[in-house]
Amino acid sequence: MFYKEMGDGFPLVLIHGFPLDHSIWNECMISLSKKFRVIAPDLHGFGKSTDTPANSSMAGMAHSIQTLLIRMGIEQVALCGHSMGGYSALSFAEQFPASLRNLILISSHIFSDSEEIKKSRFSTMEVITKVGAKNALANMPGKLSDQPKTQQFCMNLLQKIKDRSATISLKAMAERRDAISVWKELEDRAMVLAGDSDNFLPIGTIREMEAINPLSSVKIFEGVGHLPMLDIPNIVSAEIIEIFKE
Secondary structure (H helix, E strand, C coil): CCEEEECCCEEEEEECCCCCCHHHHHHHHHHHCCCEEEEEECCCCCCCCCCCCCCCCHHHHHHHHHHHHHHHCCCCEEEEEECHHHHHHHHHHHHCHHHEEEEEEECCCCCCCCHHHHHHHHHHHHHHHHHCHHHHCCCHHHHHCCCHHHHHHHHHHHCCCCHHHHHHHHHHHHCCCCCHHHHHHHHHHEEEEEECCCCCCCHHHHHHHHHHCCCCEEEEECCCCCCHHHHCHHHHHHHHHHCCCC
């Protein structure tokens, strides 16, 4: 598993979403590394990491993160996961609770897919097998952000996506379980950051999460889409730092 590392202090692991890689955190890492030892891996099948296992799941992704931490000699971390990265971070919290201090979700949630979203993911998988991931996901950058710079950044990353990694990851997301009980148990160690213009995550979903765990920290950014770490990196970094203040 490839990873980028910056800074000293308490370890903070940043997990990217689908179909991106560690580079979505580049600007945030500059600010965060002043307080944390920041580690941004590429999940298997993305970026510079080896291919996705055929039986990949959110639990498997979480296990890969834990394996990396053991290899680095790190016993406890804070996790920050974006979208799919948030799903794997929630699985990490369930499997390795003693290894987790805080959990931050960005544009992510604790619920399993609705039947409609599952069908959409499996439909996208079928399209990928016919025309390839680059073509099947070509319209995605425009849905992720309304910022031209961010859209171009995502377009560049999409040129590197592997068909196999895309289909396996979509299947893993469709088949994941909810993490409601995990979210409750985290209490004030949980934070969720989201944009009110996110095309994939309704604000109502965030409010449901807030009701399930009233001790969690919730921040909603005005006029921001699915990629706040790219659109407003300094603000996102400041919010992450805030949760660690005594």
